[in-house]
Amino acid sequence: LVQMKRLEEQTETRNINAAYLKSQIKDIPGILPYELNPGVIRAAFHLFPFRYKKDEFKGLTKGEFLKALQSEGIPCMGGYTPLNKMPYLENVLKTKNFKLMYPASMLDYKKYMERNQCPANDQLCEEAVWFFHSMLLAGKSDMDDIAMAIEKIHKNAEKIKGKI
Numbered sequence: 001l002v003q004m005k006r007l008e009e010q011t012e013t014r015n016i017n018a019a020y021l022k023s024q025i026k027d028i029p030g031i032l033p034y035e036l037n038p039g040v041i042r043a044a045f046h047l048f049p050f051r052y053k054k055d056e057f058k059g060l061t062k063g064e065f066l067k068a069l070q071s072e073g074i075p076c077m078g079g080y081t082p083l084n085k086m087p088y089l090e091n092v093l094k095t096k097n098f099k100l101m102y103p104a105s106m107l108d109y110k111k112y113m114e115r116n117q118c119p120a121n122d123q124l125c126e127e128a129v130w131f132f133h134s135m136l137l138a139g140k141s142d143m144d145d146i147a148m149a150i151e152k153i154h155k156n157a158e159k160i161k162g163k164i
Contacts, residue, residue: 030056
C-alpha cells in the first residue's frame with residue numbers, strides 16, 4: 001500500500017520517458033518502437049518494447065544485439081519464446097490428467113503442432129527486445145544513453161557480428 005503513493009508519479013515519469021526514448025530511437029534503421037492502440041492515453045510501461053530487425057544491422061543476431069547493448073551498460077532482454085513450441089508439450093499431452101480431461105483426438109502431438117502454428121507470434125518472439133520499467137524512471141540523459149548505445153551498435157554492427 002505504501003508503494004501506491006508513488007504510482008501516479010512513477011507512471012507519469014515512465015510515460016514521459018517512454019515517449020522521449022521512442023522519439024530518439026524511432027529513426028534508427030531496424031528499430032521499430034511500440035505503438036499504442038488508438039484511444040490509449042496512457043500506459044503502465046512495465047516494459048519498453050521494440051522490434052529489432054537484424055537485416056538493418058548487417059545480420060547481427062538478436063542475441064548479439066542484446067549482448068552488445070549489455071556491454072554498453074544497457075540492461076535488456078529478448079522477450080518471450082513461442083510457448084506453443086516448448087519441448088515439454090509432447091510429454092504433457094501424454095500425462096494421466098490430460099488423458100482424463102481431453103479426448104484422444106486432442107492429444108495427438110503432431111496434430112496439436114499443426115493446429116497451433118502462430119507465425120505472427122513467432123516473428124514477434126524473434127524480434128522483440130524489452131527494457132525494464134525501472135529504466136524509465138531514470139533521467140532524460142539516461143534515455144539519451146540508451147539511444148546512443150543503439151546508434152553505436154547500428155554503426156558498428158559489421159565489426160560486432162560474430163565477435164560477441
